[in-house]
Amino acid sequence: MTNESLRSGTLFFITLILALSLHEFAHALAALLLGDTTAKDRGRLSLNPMNHLDPLGTMMLLFLAFQNIGIGWAKPVPVDPTRFKNSHRGMGIVSIAGPLSNLLQAIVGFNLYVGVVQFIIPAMQGPSAFLILISDFLQIYVQVNLSLAAFNLLPIYPLDGAKVLSALLPPRWSRNFDLLFLRLGMWPLVGVVLWEWILPFPGPISLIMGPFLEFLLKMTSYSAFWL
Template sequence: MHAWMASIFGDDTAKNQGRVTLNPLKHLDFVGTLLIFIAGIGWAKPVPINSTYFSTRRIQSIIVSLVGPLSNFVLAFVGFSVWYFTPVSISVEEFLNIFVSLNVVLGVFNLLPLPPLDGYRIVSSLFSAKIQMKLRPLEMYGSILFLIVILTPIGDFTIIPFIRTSIDVVMNSFYLFYEWILPI
């Protein structure tokens, strides 16, 4: 979604690098993939974006960063809607539960304002170019800090409660939406 939106705004960097594809091999990051097997958490290569192609760099950078988490919430809502309106078997219901939960977690998680996540890109885009330049050298430490928080008990008191609460808020919003448009 990031590459698609960036392309709409005039940046074909990802397309030119062959990254606009559903082929998962094009998106694998060696360390991120390795950590999936070691620690149960990993990541893909970041989508290459060159905001110098954007006509309104700050606003379009924020939009490009938002479409990733937004697409997760849309997918979660679609999965929830299928579950809500369609009688499904237990195995399909279990799949939809995992599908919805995973997309909500990814959407919320990616909105955290830590580098290299989308939330950081959104927040940093709000700063002046001068401040952004000062933040850039610190970004490489963001991944290390992020891993420390996630892989140690620190996450149990910081990020994990936030994500759990956010999942509840999003899921309750889905229920409330349908109760609002389809009152019984």
């Protein structure tokens, strides 16, 4: 492994940990605001990444960061929808909070990146090694968060997108949708991920995430208030 690949892999891993931790924190905060204290009671209403990391998921994040293979995850936030005034709508709000937090992180990261590149580096009359490191980190941070937002909004269980779609459907359709994915379990997600790795042509993830990522990137770029 070259020094450059070690450096980029380390930055990628750090951004994944930060982005996923804030993603899970957003789920916990949304649940608390809607009346469910389950996540708070179990220590998940926290910005400390150690409270959100899953041992196996973190190991897979390392493979993803340094070998560009695999898929990692954090511990899911426990939610008790019976504590919401409207459990159907409440689960949708809690679910969308995670991807929205990633979009917000991308917007903040992009604005900071623009500030560093357009203002701080010219003011310093050239980039220092530290400023180059910061700008590279922010670039990766934006890319990671946009990818997490797009991926998690795919309507496939157990991703947030499936729960958001379920909340948007009429109650009868929602029940049938939930029962379908309850029977199928993780297999649809495993199937589409393996498709991307094994087959030589684009699968559902690429076909859906590609245009959606472009849309999110445009939204993020418009947020730079000094452009």
